[in-house]
Amino acid sequence: MKIYDLPVMQGREKSFYGKARIIEKDNGEKVLQSYKTEVCKITSGGLFVRLWDGYSVTTMRHINSFLSFFGIDGGGKAWWNGLPVERPHRTGENPVYIYDAAGKIIGHKIGNGKAV
Numbered sequence: 001m002k003i004y005d006l007p008v009m010q011g012r013e014k015s016f017y018g019k020a021r022i023i024e025k026d027n028g029e030k031v032l033q034s035y036k037t038e039v040c041k042i043t044s045g046g047l048f049v050r051l052w053d054g055y056s057v058t059t060m061r062h063i064n065s066f067l068s069f070f071g072i073d074g075g076g077k078a079w080w081n082g083l084p085v086e087r088p089h090r091t092g093e094n095p096v097y098i099y100d101a102a103g104k105i106i107g108h109k110i111g112n113g114k115a116v
Contacts, residue, residue, distance in 0.1 A: 001025055006032065009068035011061065020062035022069075032066040034059040040066065048072055050083040 006020040023031040028044025031051075039052040039059055048067070052059075055077060064075040 006062060006065055007069060009065040013061075016062060016065075019058075020065070022066070030070065032062060034062040039063060042070055042072070048074065048083075049086050050080070051086055053085045055080060 002024040021033045031038050031041040041049050
């Protein structure tokens with residue numbers, strides 16, 4: 001596992017002063033930690049997943065920089081509020097979200113199940 005500060009990718013700030021960090025897990029996931037909360041992640045397969053059901057202006061700045069840093073389209077309050085929040089899954093479940101070209105989730109599947 002590797003942990004480092006998220007660089008500011010847009011705006012006037014020079015730093016987030018340790019309040020936004022990227023956690024690169026051994027399984028290939030990249031998780032954004034804003035303050036002490038894991039708010040979103042990029043799976044090892046490159047899918048963006050919302051983990052936190054809240055919203056704040058400062059955390060949205062962190063999310064926007066995270067997206068920009070990894071070259072992922074999206075961002076802004078309306079976009080964020082339109083994403084589902086990943087729920088905790090039972091052991092053995094492996095959710096996969098299916099996105100359209102605009103980045104909107106159009107379905108998901110659990111494990112090897114059919115898309116819903």
